[in-house]
Amino acid sequence: MSNLIVHGGTPLAGRIIPSANKNAVLPILCATLLSAEPIRLHGVPEITDVKKILEVFRNLGSRVEVDFKTGLLDVHHRDTHFDASKDRLPEEMRSSIMLVPGLMARFGAARIEDDVKGCTLGMREIDPHVEVFERFGAQVERQPDGLLLHVQAAKLHANDHWTDYASVTTTENFVLCAALADGTSTLMNAASEPHVQEFCLFLQMLGAQIEGLGTSKLKISGVDRLKGGEFTFAEDFHEIVTFLALGAITGGDVQVKNSTPEQFPLIDRTFAKFGVRIEHKDGWSRAITDGPLKVKEPFTRNILQKVEAAPWPYLPVDLLPIFVALGVKAEGSVMFWNKVYDGAMGWTSELSKFGAHAFLSDPHRMVTFGGKPLAPAEVESPYIIRVAIALLMVAASIKGRSVIRNATPIRRAHPHFVENICTLGARIEWVEGD
Ligand SMILES: CC(=O)N[C@H]1[C@@H](OP(=O)(O)OP(=O)(O)OC[C@H]2O[C@@H](n3ccc(=O)[nH]c3=O)[C@H](O)[C@@H]2O)O[C@H](CO)[C@@H](O)[C@@H]1O
């Protein structure tokens, strides 16, 4: 377990170039399995989830050459082999479930390990995925440590499907299966997050026929084979928001490179609820504060200011903890509503160790009563990437030494995160703990 020691209270200032979005990089890595041609990726981040997937590829006999200094990855699944009776896929990361379509299309068989849950945000179902695989023709067999999937002659059958809800990885799995299926498939209630769109753009570059990017209806016409090619990852909106929020919570002046400000109107309005103005200019975004943070009062009398997170184009749920951190700092009350996960808000007890007042109303809602005096503390992060970051943000805003125990999940998504914050003037370090 790795802990973070944070010497807080310094206003952070400077410029940051964000990395690629883990939730685009991982499905794209999984998608490479659909092609037997060489693929070159630019901007690959040095994060633990990427390393785990690359290790799987090497174990399966694929050629993998990566240089994390330059972010260049060459991958070639030409001599790849897979034996579902002995090869295991990585656990504790959600995205390993997206290796299934590539394995089924190439080898007629795949596995889903029992623990593909990822961050402990509440119930993370595999049923919508299994339903998709079955619709494409997979036979699913329960085994003691996971599920075994088989398809006849490694051929997936096109179909139309309408999911219960807009699930990111289920949408990606549907597209992966449909890309090489024998006909045209449509998905209704498709997820449309920026990372889902980026993933579809990558597949289009390989020759997949996909219509409806960015909408809730995707139409995919299967092709016989996908080619190779070259792709450069876009900037991660999670990182952009995180660094801007770090600037705001410490009363500093942070600018982050941002090539897609058109994705930000709702994010900007959410910052404004805490008294933070985001300026987008010349390819850079900047968080501007005017004195201590203050919650904007709604015009409607007797209601709380609120931040609602749900599938895109709502505010993404993974950003909610970042705004919760602003909520405990800004004077005033805010209700945070996580409409996706039923167990993502249970860390109010850790916030209270800083002296913050945050109240868990029910499994989906938390209210912060911000602006209370905060003091340094030793807190423990749950296994949730963005909560570890939110706790770090609060600690960075308080003068004195805090400890974030079990901050390791940050390494799943954000390369050189601590080094990057230190370039902005922070005094933070990793230490190995028990
Ligand atoms: C690798 C990856 O890309 N992970 C992301 C992906 O996970 P993932 O694709 O696992 O998330 P889903 O979109 O499937 O949603 C997760 C869970 O939320 C519940 N649910 C979701 C939507 C909904 O309308 N109703 C509902 O009940 C379900 O229990 C579901 O299992 O999307 C999540 C939601 O943006 C993000 O938090 C994760 O970072």
Ligand SMILES: C=C(OP(=O)(O)O)C(=O)O
């Ligand atoms: C929850 C996250 O990831 P995963 O779904 O991979 O656990 C995340 O990226 O915040």
